Amino acid sequence: MTDLSSECTEQGSEFSAVDLSSLGIREGISETIVSTGLEFPNAAPIGIIVKGGRPFVRLFKGTHTWANVLNERFLAANIVYNPLLFVRSTFFDLEPSEFDYVSVRGLNFPILKEAVAWVVFECINIKTTDQALVADLTPLEAGFNEVNRKDLPVPNRGFNAVIEATVHATRYQLSGNEKYLELIRHYETLASKCGGENEKKAMKLLYEVLGL
Amino acid sequence: MTDLSSECTEQGSEFSAVDLSSLGIREGISETIVSTGLEFPNAAPIGIIVKGGRPFVRLFKGTHTWANVLNERFLAANIVYNPLLFVRSTFFDLEPSEFDYVSVRGLNFPILKEAVAWVVFECINIKTTDQALVADLTPLEAGFNEVNRKDLPVPNRGFNAVIEATVHATRYQLSGNEKYLELIRHYETLASKCGGENEKKAMKLLYEVLGL
Numbered sequence: 001m002t003d004l005s006s007e008c009t010e011q012g013s014e015f016s017a018v019d020l021s022s023l024g025i026r027e028g029i030s031e032t033i034v035s036t037g038l039e040f041p042n043a044a045p046i047g048i049i050v051k052g053g054r055p056f057v058r059l060f061k062g063t064h065t066w067a068n069v070l071n072e073r074f075l076a077a078n079i080v081y082n083p084l085l086f087v088r089s090t091f092f093d094l095e096p097s098e099f100d101y102v103s104v105r106g107l108n109f110p111i112l113k114e115a116v117a118w119v120v121f122e123c124i125n126i127k128t129t130d131q132a133l134v135a136d137l138t139p140l141e142a143g144f145n146e147v148n149r150k151d152l153p154v155p156n157r158g159f160n161a162v163i164e165a166t167v168h169a170t171r172y173q174l175s176g177n178e179k180y181l182e183l184i185r186h187y188e189t190l191a192s193k194c195g196g197e198n199e200k201k202a203m204k205l206l207y208e209v210l211g212l
Numbered sequence: 213m214t215d216l217s218s219e220c221t222e223q224g225s226e227f228s229a230v231d232l233s234s235l236g237i238r239e240g241i242s243e244t245i246v247s248t249g250l251e252f253p254n255a256a257p258i259g260i261i262v263k264g265g266r267p268f269v270r271l272f273k274g275t276h277t278w279a280n281v282l283n284e285r286f287l288a289a290n291i292v293y294n295p296l297l298f299v300r301s302t303f304f305d306l307e308p309s310e311f312d313y314v315s316v317r318g319l320n321f322p323i324l325k326e327a328v329a330w331v332v333f334e335c336i337n338i339k340t341t342d343q344a345l346v347a348d349l350t351p352l353e354a355g356f357n358e359v360n361r362k363d364l365p366v367p368n369r370g371f372n373a374v375i376e377a378t379v380h381a382t383r384y385q386l387s388g389n390e391k392y393l394e395l396i397r398h399y400e401t402l403a404s405k406c407g408g409e410n411e412k413k414a415m416k417l418l419y420e421v422l423g424l
Contacts, residue, residue: 024366027408031367047406079366117364144364152329152356153365154236154291155243157379160372167369194259196239 018139023117024079026050031163032077033089033112036068041099041110043089045166048077048137055121055137066133073123074107075137078115081153083162083195083202085114090166091209104141116148158195161187162202169206184210230351235329236291238262243375244289245301245324248280253311253322255301257378260289260349267333267349278345285335286319287349290327293365295374295407295414297326302378303421316353328360370407373399374414381418396422 024030027050034046034057042064049056057075059066069075080086088094099110104120111118119142123135165187172180188207191199236242241259246269248254254276261268269287271278281287292298300306311322316332323330331354335347377399384392400419403411 022363024364026366028368028370028411029406031369050408079364081367149364151234152236152291152361154238155293155371155375156240157243157372157375158240159367160369160375163367163369163372194241196262199240 018119018142020050020055020119020139023119023142025055025077025119027053030077030079031086033080033085033115034065035076035078035099035110035112035118036065036072036074037110038072038074038107041094041096042068043078043094043098043110043112045086045090046075046077055139056134057123057137058132058134060132061128061130069123069135070126070128070133073126073135074104074109074120074140075123076102076109076111076118076120078112079117080112080114081116081151081159082114082198083159083191084198084205085112086163087166087202087206087209090170091205102141102143113145114148115145117144118142156194156196156199158191158193158199161190161195162199162206165191165203165206169210172210181210181212184212230331230354232262232267232331232351235331235354237267237289237331239265242289242291243298245292245297245327246277247288247290247311247322247324247330248277248284248286249322250284250286250319253306253308254280255290255306255311255322255324257298257302258287258289267351268346269335269349270344270346272344273340273342281335281347282338282340282345285338285347286316286321286332286352287335288314288321288323288330288332290324291329292324292326293328293371294326294410295371295403296410296417297324298375298378299414299418299421302382303417314353314355325357326360327357329356330354368406368408368411370403370405370411373402373407374411374418377403377415377418381422384422393422393424396424 029047029049035043044065100113101108120140121137125136127134165184168180168183188203191203239262246258256277312325313320332352333349337348339346377396380392380395400415403415
């Protein structure tokens, strides 16, 4: 791991020297896998939203990520290129052996071994509603995993299709609306046509989860 | 530019030391921007297909890329993360100033300045049909642009939506079938919600091209 913030001067939590933009976290929604949980590490795909330069997240009530952020007020965004890990972390608990730990503010914080890069954020200004919480994010520390970074990601419509199918699968599970199944089948065709082995494995698992 | 094949021993065109996999070009279809044309450089989004370890392309008859590959039998696959460049190179000629040149087999071959990495391929076993040509690809030489590589790409549904919309826009232009317009509008919403500035610019240009 390369520590990106090793040259930081201590400026308090409001101002951090972590450059989110060079980590690819920019305006719009960056699809990361968020790890949380100092005691029991957990991971789930979460979009890191940046609007007008302000990074924040919206977390649905009742999820492990929601509970951990409410209790501990930290999260790590892991940048991951493996489509299977997006599907697995959506529907299953990852193995404890899939986490590494980084020291941030004296805490041992869980990140994903498969991450190409990670950022640990403090979650501030937490606002809760009946259905969700919204938290602003202050980046505290970040790092690259140079071994994982070795292989360049190339735009692949199959990978993208797995992400879309996963989004629609969670909506289908919540609503039961069959329009999502049609979309999922469309993206399965695309993943099968344009994807590689991991895209095919990911869609197979997603179909198993949905009983298709 | 870092020359990836500088440690190659000369093995002839059938066997090359360029590691396509570390360049992210793997089983499935990698969405690259292909540059061709020793005299008049040209660029267009083309999928590099790898099936059972065999890299090849399918090029539609009548395009500049098709003509250049038939005449010159080389192409460069450029790995690009800028969605605007995908839309611009689909519908317009890029400026001559947007190309760099690399020396391959004594030829000055055009690549894109914005490429994060590039591979020059020899096109062999070319088969032509009424509508297209199919060529097997032998990688000759590859390089990274470390400056462009500095910023990590993070999965972004907005970026992916621009790629999908561009694919559907070319199909719409060929067929006039309005079902593609519906898809394009769906992806415009996604690009607007999840994308950043470049995704928004890209979709705006695509809408202008289609007269929407």
